[in-house]
Amino acid sequence: MDSNAFIKDYLEKHQKLIHSLPQAKIAELISIYEKAWQEERQMFVCGNGGSASNASHFITDLSKAASDKMSKPFKGMCLNEHMSWITALGNDYAYEDIFVRQLMNFAQAGDLFMVLSVSGNSPNLVKAVKWAKDKGVYTIALVGGKPCQLADLADFVIALEETHYGRVEDAQMGICHMVCYAFIEKV
Template sequence: METKLAADIDEHIALFQEVRQSLLGEVVAVGRQLWTCMERGNKILVAGNGGSAADAQHFAAELVGRYMMERRALPAIALTTDTSILTAVGNDYGYDQVFSRQVEGLGKAGDVFIGISTSGNSENLVRALESAKALGVTTVALVGKSGGKMKDLADIVLLVPSQNTPRIQEAQQWIWHTWCSLIDQFHG
């Protein structure tokens, strides 16, 4: 068991070294873009499924609440939280539209939509990216593996270079935590 755990840690460290080399500059650029979006009076919409839904909610909570420093509440909405909308849209239109319908109702040009997925192939996120683009909303795909369908749709793609779902999620969490840290710094 300890050998497996040590291998997991080694894999985590190796991935983060690769993320540092290949994605750090883009992570910073997106963080700056998110701050600019909110400073202009626009908002961040974020969604994902399963563990990525939890990440979407956590990220939005850090912005509306606070991350590491006291500051004003920032406009961010996790599209994963309203069970009435999710179940109504899922029932009436299909689960593949639970996020796109919300983007259509809440999104406007100048906003940013972030789709979080380990595979990049979640149909409800693909449709949300399409709806966001149609509205002039900037789209960000935070994905792993090959990037899936989302890679070809998003304006900005942050592709975590791993095939291992837990490692992808660990890196994705670091990325959006880093965005929170940058936003705190830009705010200060």
């Protein structure tokens, strides 16, 4: 294996993806979060695998670092963080219920619910977004470049022009950082 050629190719494709990010959509996403903050809405986020880690990182930055710079805190919750609850829900109901059952306890009409997914077809995310939409929760999906259920379901979608899991997850985290740093740096 030629590691140098691999790295060069990976970075070239990553840079192409970064340059293709939809800046106007990201600005709109920042505005969506600002409005929810102004209205003191709850903000939920989740994902699977690497997207779960990105969801956790995002809500930490939003609820801690961004909140530190604002006149009042963001009310954020990552649905990936409650391991005993997740395992109880998965065991007693089904794995596809691990997020929707948490939303049932907390989400109200007008709140935000963002999912991060590369495939955009995870049954647990799809089920949670469907429930949220039915209850008047505003839904957001950051997804990869393949046609997917979440892109068809969510109220607001940013679909990246890439299908490589690593690059999509890197770019999604970049978008999440832009949302948070817009508030941290008071853009």
